[in-house]
Amino acid sequence: xxxxxxxxxxxxxxxxxxxxxxxxxxxxxxxxxxxxxxxxxxxxxxxxxxxxxxxxxxxxxxxxxxxxxxxxxxxxxxxxxxxxxxxxxxxxxxxxxxxxxxxxxxxxxxxxxxxxxxxxxxxxxxxxxxxxxxxxxxxxxxxxxxxxxxxxxxxxxxx
Amino acid sequence: xxxxxxxxxxxxxxxxxxxxxxxxxxxxxxxxxxxxxxxxxxxxxxxxxxxxxxxxxxxxxxxxxxxxxxxxxxxxxxxxxxxxxxxxxxxxxxxxxxxxxxxxxxxxxxxxxxxxxxxxxxxxxxxxxxxxxxxxxxxxxxxxxxxxxxxxxxxxxxxxxxxxxxxxxxxxxxxxxxxxxxxxxxxxxxxxxxxxxxxxxxxxxxxxxxxxxxxxxxxxxxxxxxxxxxxxxxxxxxxxxxxxxxxxxxxxxxxxxxxxxxxxxxxxxxxxxxxxxxxxxxxxxxxxxxxxx
Ligand code: FES
Ligand code: FES
Numbered sequence: 001x002x003x004x005x006x007x008x009x010x011x012x013x014x015x016x017x018x019x020x021x022x023x024x025x026x027x028x029x030x031x032x033x034x035x036x037x038x039x040x041x042x043x044x045x046x047x048x049x050x051x052x053x054x055x056x057x058x059x060x061x062x063x064x065x066x067x068x069x070x071x072x073x074x075x076x077x078x079x080x081x082x083x084x085x086x087x088x089x090x091x092x093x094x095x096x097x098x099x100x101x102x103x104x105x106x107x108x109x110x111x112x113x114x115x116x117x118x119x120x121x122x123x124x125x126x127x128x129x130x131x132x133x134x135x136x137x138x139x140x141x142x143x144x145x146x147x148x149x150x151x152x153x154x155x156x157x158x159x
Numbered sequence: 160x161x162x163x164x165x166x167x168x169x170x171x172x173x174x175x176x177x178x179x180x181x182x183x184x185x186x187x188x189x190x191x192x193x194x195x196x197x198x199x200x201x202x203x204x205x206x207x208x209x210x211x212x213x214x215x216x217x218x219x220x221x222x223x224x225x226x227x228x229x230x231x232x233x234x235x236x237x238x239x240x241x242x243x244x245x246x247x248x249x250x251x252x253x254x255x256x257x258x259x260x261x262x263x264x265x266x267x268x269x270x271x272x273x274x275x276x277x278x279x280x281x282x283x284x285x286x287x288x289x290x291x292x293x294x295x296x297x298x299x300x301x302x303x304x305x306x307x308x309x310x311x312x313x314x315x316x317x318x319x320x321x322x323x324x325x326x327x328x329x330x331x332x333x334x335x336x337x338x339x340x341x342x343x344x345x346x347x348x349x350x351x352x353x354x355x356x357x358x359x360x361x362x363x364x365x366x367x368x369x370x371x372x373x374x375x376x377x378x379x380x381x382x383x384x385x386x387x388x389x390x391x392x393x394x395x396x397x398x399x400x401x402x403x404x405x406x407x408x409x410x411x412x413x414x415x416x417x418x419x420x421x422x423x424x425x426x427x428x429x430x431x432x433x434x435x436x437x438x439x440x441x442x443x444x445x446x447x448x449x450x451x452x
Contacts, residue, residue, distance in 0.1 A: 001164050020165035020208060042199075044192055044263050056236065056265040062195045063266075066165050067188075067210060109261065130347040131260020 005069040009034070010078025018065040025049050027065040028075070036076040036104040040133070047132035050105035051075050057112045076104040087111055087149055094145035098136035105132045110146055118153055125150075163198075167210040171217065174209055174323060175298045181207040182320040188212070189232060190266035192259075193275040217325060222247070226292075226328040231271075235264035248329055249439075249447040250285040250338035250357055256448055257281065257342045270324055273309065276316045276376075283310065283377030284357035285340050287369035291329040297321045303328075310376035335362040337440030341432045341451045343424050345415065353416040354424045358436040364389050366436075368400075368429070373408040373421055380407050383429075392437050400433070401426045428452060 002017050009032065018027060028034040028051070040048030042061045049061040052074040079085055087107050097103045106129065113120055113128035120128070125146050134142065168174045178185060186205035188194055189212060197203040211217055211231065219230035220241055227247050229238070238244045238255045245252045251269075258264055258272070258281050272282045273293070283306070291306040295318060306327070309316050318324060338359040342352045355371040366387045371377040382403040390396060410421035431451045438444060445451075 001162060003165065019162065021162055043196060044259065047260065047262055050262055053265075057262045058266045059192070059262050062192050062263075064165070064191075064195075064208075066167075067191070067212070069167075105262075112261070127256075127347070128261055131262045 003066050003069070005066055007068045007070065008072040010074055011082060016065070020064060020066050022065045023061065024051075024063040024065045024068060025060040028060060028073075034075050034077055038101055038104065040101070045131075045133070046102075047105040047109065048102055050108045050132070052108050052112065055112075055115070057108050074108075076107055079107075084111060086152075087114075090149050090152070091142070091145045094141045094148065096137060096141040096145040097134075102132055102134040102136075106134070106142060110149065113146075114149065114153060118150075118157065120150060122147075163205050163208050165208045165210065167213050169213050169215075171214055171296065171323070171325065172298075174211055174214060175296060175321070177207065177209050178323060179298050179321045181209070185209055187274075187323060189217075189271045190234060190268045192263050192267040193271060193277075211323070219326065220244075222331070225331050227331065229269055229327045229329070231323070231325055232268060233270070234266060234268050236261070238269060239264070245447070247331055248285075248289065250288065250340050250359065251282065251329070253338075253447045254281055254285045254340035254342070254355070254357070257340070257344070270327060273306070273327075274316065274318065274324055276310055276314050278313050278375055278377065279352045279355065279372035280310075280377055281342070281352055281355060281371070284355050284369040284371045285338070286327065286329065287377060287379050288338060288357045288359035288367040289329050289332075290367075291327050293324055294326045294328060295319075295322045296325050297323070307379060313375050332361065335440055336360065337436040337438065339432045339435040339439065339451060341428045341435075343416075343428060343452065351415065354410070354421050354428060356425070356428045356432045358429070358432040360433075360436045360440050362440060364391060366433070368404070368433075370404070370408055370425065373410040373425055375409075378407070380404050382407060387433075392433055397430055397433060401429055404429055 006015050028037045037060050038048035040046035044059045044062045050057050051060045087110050185207040188208050188210045217230045217232035220233050221228050235255045235258050269282045272280050286306045292303050295302045340357045343354045352372045357369045359367040366384050368380040368383050383400040386400050410418050412418040435451050
């Protein structure tokens, strides 16, 4: 009961044999070395395992690896070469993380939000990040980083 | 964990054949956000996982012959992004926004939510107040069942082992109406309602009221609906309706909330929900999606 799957990970084609019961998060971390994907709660509640699947953030802790056959995954590892470093840099500038365990998830959720809404309200930012939990920062710096990101995007658009 | 096999059919007929062949030892997979945990925790141990995600015809979201059709593959994010849902089924739109978090809503489906059939099923109450019909298919027949007859117990529905719930059809309402969904959760981004209530009202003051998480199955409250029929709300009427509601619901205590707290919140949340529904029917305010508690 082994399946060949093919998918795109951070711009590269991947082919892999997996058992249907293998979890996506384990395959990413243990077999492909994608360790930005963190195992927090394993129940879909904390967002630490967030990946971008075909343009939308999803929980890799709630998927089997076989399900991603034919699909496209992005993780923070791929962001520099995909030209998406900006959000990361602003988060760093605002010192928005302490241990950083939640960081990849927050950055991916922020990116998805800004792709959907270029000028989100504070309420919309909070809603988009509500599924990402951080036990260290108290969220203040995170929200400030996103607010600055929004400002920058606005200025870029105005030019 | 048990090993299982996996298929990903492209057409519904193939999925139905697999379902007939594997019956109770198979599980249907769409967003997977509930099923995955059920398998992980040993509550389900399928030998065959039938992934329905690549079946195009289950992806429908359209208006057709007086109904809004929500296909089994429609995710909560797709419902929230749909102008059709926002304008014709605002109660379902409002409740969908309160399901878990964006990363879960991008995968989870409304049909998956009702098939999972936990007492707290988020989408049950807003579907109940709109008299939605669920479409069930098997190789031998198609049946259409009112959502009110769909749930039979905690995690139990009328679905047979060879059947697939392909879509939900929600009748359009002509004329003015207002509805509302109020959810009690612990914090934003969490998935489970401790109490959920939906209210619908039309311009003749016909009310429909439904609760989730306060009994073995999500339920309508006909006694309260009868009491209110034909009348605008007043504090006295609301109080009578609340008494009828408390007569009907039977919440349990669990890790999330005590029985007393749930009963108390049933009252409070009804007042908020009916107030918002009536006001929306008359004035279109408060806007849908505004937090009512
Ligand atoms: S580890 Fe996936 S959401 Fe927490
Ligand atoms: S920085 Fe430690 S969890 Fe967010």
